Amino acid sequence: MAVLTRAADRIFWAARYLERAEDTSRLIVSFGDLFADIPATDDSDRRWGSLLAVFGAIDPAGELDHTDERAVVHALVSEATEPGSVRSSVASARNNLRTCRELLPREAWKVVNDLWRFSEEQIDRADDRRFRGGVLGQVIDESRRLDGVLQSSMLRNDAFEMWRLGRYLERADMTTRVVGVRAAGIMQAGDSLDYDEVHWMGVLRSLSALQMYQRSMHGPIDPALVVKFLLFDTRFPRSVSFCLDEIGRSLDQLHEPEAVCDALDGARAVLTSTTADAADGPDLDQAMDQVQQALASLGAAITERYLTVPDS
Amino acid sequence: MDELLRTDGTPHDASRSLWQLLESIGPDELSARQAATELDILTMGITFTVYSDGENIDRAWPFDVVPRVIDGAEWNQVERGLKQRLVAINRFIDDLYHDRQIIADGVFPADLLEDSVNFRPECVGVDPPNGVWAHISGSDLVRDDDGTFYVLEDNLRVPSGVSYVIENRAVTKRAFPELFVDQSIRPVDDYTDELNKLLSSLAPDGVGSPTIAVLTPGVFNSAYFEHSFLAQRMGAELVEGGDLVVDDDDCVYMHTTKGRERVHVIYRRVDDLFLDPEAFRPDSMLGVAGLMRAWRAGNVGIANAPGAGVADDKCVYAWVPDIIRYYLGEEPLVANVPTYRCMYPDERDHVLSHLDELVVKPANESGGYGIVIGDRATEEELAACATSILEDPRNWVAQPIISLSTAPTLIDGQLAPRHVDLRPFVLTGSSSGVGRSHVTAGGLTRVALRERSLIVNSSQGGGSKDTWIVDRHGGAPPAVPAQTQGDPS
Numbered sequence: 001m002a003v004l005t006r007a008a009d010r011i012f013w014a015a016r017y018l019e020r021a022e023d024t025s026r027l028i029v030s031f032g033d034l035f036a037d038i039p040a041t042d043d044s045d046r047r048w049g050s051l052l053a054v055f056g057a058i059d060p061a062g063e064l065d066h067t068d069e070r071a072v073v074h075a076l077v078s079e080a081t082e083p084g085s086v087r088s089s090v091a092s093a094r095n096n097l098r099t100c101r102e103l104l105p106r107e108a109w110k111v112v113n114d115l116w117r118f119s120e121e122q123i124d125r126a127d128d129r130r131f132r133g134g135v136l137g138q139v140i141d142e143s144r145r146l147d148g149v150l151q152s153s154m155l156r157n158d159a160f161e162m163w164r165l166g167r168y169l170e171r172a173d174m175t176t177r178v179v180g181v182r183a184a185g186i187m188q189a190g191d192s193l194d195y196d197e198v199h200w201m202g203v204l205r206s207l208s209a210l211q212m213y214q215r216s217m218h219g220p221i222d223p224a225l226v227v228k229f230l231l232f233d234t235r236f237p238r239s240v241s242f243c244l245d246e247i248g249r250s251l252d253q254l255h256e257p258e259a260v261c262d263a264l265d266g267a268r269a270v271l272t273s274t275t276a277d278a279a280d281g282p283d284l285d286q287a288m289d290q291v292q293q294a295l296a297s298l299g300a301a302i303t304e305r306y307l308t309v310p311d312s
Numbered sequence: 313m314d315e316l317l318r319t320d321g322t323p324h325d326a327s328r329s330l331w332q333l334l335e336s337i338g339p340d341e342l343s344a345r346q347a348a349t350e351l352d353i354l355t356m357g358i359t360f361t362v363y364s365d366g367e368n369i370d371r372a373w374p375f376d377v378v379p380r381v382i383d384g385a386e387w388n389q390v391e392r393g394l395k396q397r398l399v400a401i402n403r404f405i406d407d408l409y410h411d412r413q414i415i416a417d418g419v420f421p422a423d424l425l426e427d428s429v430n431f432r433p434e435c436v437g438v439d440p441p442n443g444v445w446a447h448i449s450g451s452d453l454v455r456d457d458d459g460t461f462y463v464l465e466d467n468l469r470v471p472s473g474v475s476y477v478i479e480n481r482a483v484t485k486r487a488f489p490e491l492f493v494d495q496s497i498r499p500v501d502d503y504t505d506e507l508n509k510l511l512s513s514l515a516p517d518g519v520g521s522p523t524i525a526v527l528t529p530g531v532f533n534s535a536y537f538e539h540s541f542l543a544q545r546m547g548a549e550l551v552e553g554g555d556l557v558v559d560d561d562d563c564v565y566m567h568t569t570k571g572r573e574r575v576h577v578i579y580r581r582v583d584d585l586f587l588d589p590e591a592f593r594p595d596s597m598l599g600v601a602g603l604m605r606a607w608r609a610g611n612v613g614i615a616n617a618p619g620a621g622v623a624d625d626k627c628v629y630a631w632v633p634d635i636i637r638y639y640l641g642e643e644p645l646v647a648n649v650p651t652y653r654c655m656y657p658d659e660r661d662h663v664l665s666h667l668d669e670l671v672v673k674p675a676n677e678s679g680g681y682g683i684v685i686g687d688r689a690t691e692e693e694l695a696a697c698a699t700s701i702l703e704d705p706r707n708w709v710a711q712p713i714i715s716l717s718t719a720p721t722l723i724d725g726q727l728a729p730r731h732v733d734l735r736p737f738v739l740t741g742s743s744s745g746v747g748r749s750h751v752t753a754g755g756l757t758r759v760a761l762r763e764r765s766l767i768v769n770s771s772q773g774g775g776s777k778d779t780w781i782v783d784r785h786g787g788a789p790p791a792v793p794a795q796t797q798g799d800p801s
Contacts, residue, residue, distance in 0.1 A: 001572075002568035002569050002570035002573060003568060003569050004549060004551065004555050004566060004567065004568055005550070005555070005567040005568060005569060006554070006555055006567070007550075008568075008569050049441070087769060096542075097538070098357070098531070099531055099550075101540050101544055102540060102543040102544040102547075102548070102549075102550050106544070109357060110355060110356065110357075112356065113356075113357040117354065117355075158568075158569045158570070162569075178748045254569065255569060255570040255571070309555075309567045310553065310567070
């Protein structure tokens, strides 16, 4: 069942924005946990700044004090003028879905509207460490509730596939960013290698992956295995490979997806080839950059094929 | 008059259950229920959009929890009258775009048509399905002191508000669940199904399962919530002008993930002049180039038909009773506000001798310009008004001053009377009779929240209420036979 091109675009982007809000929230909560476990080593501790690096576009002018936890969290979470903040992402998701309510189950709109109202009223409280877990936890829960509503009550039509494409593309991108920043962190950390295991646990937690990793590996945290798990384990729903497979499944349901399938194959190839020898450190960081570029090309192919009205 | 209470403070028969409940729960519990409905409205995202300070702001829909009640028997008469009225108006519109028999027969003046800003020469000779032009109408009704309903105006272009009729009911059911159990309140939920059926009937010949689209000017329009709501309830596509294209085959298509797909019926919520830059305003970004071509070729149904607004006009209004008599040979079943047309000498004489009791309006102005309200005007103003009428009698009409009825409304935690009007929505499926017409049970009750104010518009501090048509059957509903007790084997 086809969907209006404009509506497809709005749903795809609503899914991306919401996934971004959820992933950002999780990342910030788990970073806070991680830093609580590892005492700062000197006065020039810049570890909150590494969070900004995950999001690339935030603070390009370098105006933020990268050591100020409150300022960094505010920029990433509650700043209304920062397009990448959790608050802006939630508002964008809601604005997009508001224009395609007719395509969604009614409860779905209620969830996203509730989340938006909650965000507008309470997200500022996340600036304060004491309330952060509760506020961001609710963002994560509501985002998953929406997925649950769609999973259990939405027609399997093109609108549903657009939602999945947006969700999985954004999720794959976020996983590569988290892995990449951790890898880059190795370069400057140096002194904190004592805590390597704790760091990788933090990475797994930030992707809701710790327990599933342990379940799958039956063993201690091994950096090489963690990277492999997060990038390639097709049983784990936040791994890059899993996300790409799901995108492939959605493309199977859509009309004439060939050009997008080519871009998907391209992303898979980049993922495999660039990470073959990159266990950790700068190589892995660079590999993740390349995977992100391949994902961007995949996004462009989806936009070109399904989200753009052809010139008539 | 008051919609719920008699002058002695006792409730009308139809509102007795409601009034008993209001008295038993008291103002605090009522305020709590009001608060719960407001939260409901926020959660469901029931909004309207206002333009203010250069920005479009989405506001929560203003709602008063106390319903307005109308007796079922009384409503039946109004319902019949509205169906009759709209069938006649549709015959009139069709006549104006064809033979103009009513003008030839001297019942409607030719120069009124020539002056009409809503007449569309592009529509002359078009035969829309079933002879209907104004499929969807929102007619504003008011009630005078003696309890008579009057039609104040007919909105035949893109009337809005029906989504709030349905949402108000959903909210009220949760606020007063006990009242829906023990009395018979007519449902309003069937409107969107009836609309869907009506729109389907406009599909080009041979199309069994038509694709219906609601055409909206976009997210910044004040009624966008409603456009989305109607698309949701009908399973229709919600489209903007940019989603559609008219091809060389004069058919309408929409851009989808599978390429172009045909659209058979358009429920347009865009004004005539913005509908098709090829036919009307070339600068319109809201419409679809070629839409009029497709419509004239019979390849797409459009509701309301372009040009239907010709009968939505202060001048034409005054002729509606004559229009009903002319086309149907019947007396109007629901009253017009009596309107004196100064072009006719006897009506003019009446106006001139009763100026202080009338509202005098220039016929071709809108937005309240030039209106003289007799009992508030000075002697000088009345004299000037009389001079103007004598100078150009054709340009003036006059109506008695109607005092709107009131209904108890929750104001600062207490019930207080506030003025209300009523907008029922009328669907007309055929101009040959009322068999394919539908009227909402009640309609949108709008309430002026400020004391003594008559301004009910939601953009100007007006609120809304659920409207209950209550049927009294002179006793309890038929009893269900008691189940036989004992061993079923």
